[in-house]
Amino acid sequence: QVQLKESGPGLVQPSRTLSLTCTVSGFSLTSYGVSWVRQPPGKGLEWIAAIWSGGSTDYNSALKSRLSFSRDTSKSQVLLKMNSLQTEDTAMYFCARLPYYYPDYWGQGVMVTVSS
């Protein structure tokens, strides 16, 4: 069955770089895209980025300069890096499968706290 699982450091110091991994199973990254969505505590959903089945990428306009997005199809992994972290980047980070523009299957999320 389709599964996505996020992994990451949990706690990151301000100004450092966050690296998150989404490991997928039950589908191929060459057939489906993957997006990242985050949710600060008690707040709404924010779309971060997408990597499509052909490998092209799209980014949130406000975050674009701080993001890099790649994938390793042999490992079924999608990698997201965000630099210059600030406290406002504290959030639950979700990855999700993209059959088209809309995510259908979601991971359980990974909580990232930015704090010294």
Place this chain on the structure above:
Amino acid sequence: DIQMTQSPASLSASLEEIVTITCQASQDIGNWLAWYQQKPGKSPQLLIYGATSLADGVPSRFSGSRSGTQYSLKISRLQVEDPGIYYCLQGYSAPYTFGAGTKLELK
């Protein structure tokens, strides 16, 4: 970027009541709209895609409609398992954007 204005921010309704949530797009997005339900501590669940198509396994009391650039999610008969936060998502052009969410509670 396309803005999605969602209303109301919160509402309280009784069992079996009809509930309607709306999203107004800042420009034409066609039918490139999806709706999600999120319960506390859980990932969002897809309800509607293509503005009107019901996702697999979603009860038929949920429905989506469109009038111009205004999109609506309707719950025809509110059930005890329906409270949560509902979000719209536009997928017409990147960067894709969510509405701010509607918190639905049982009265």
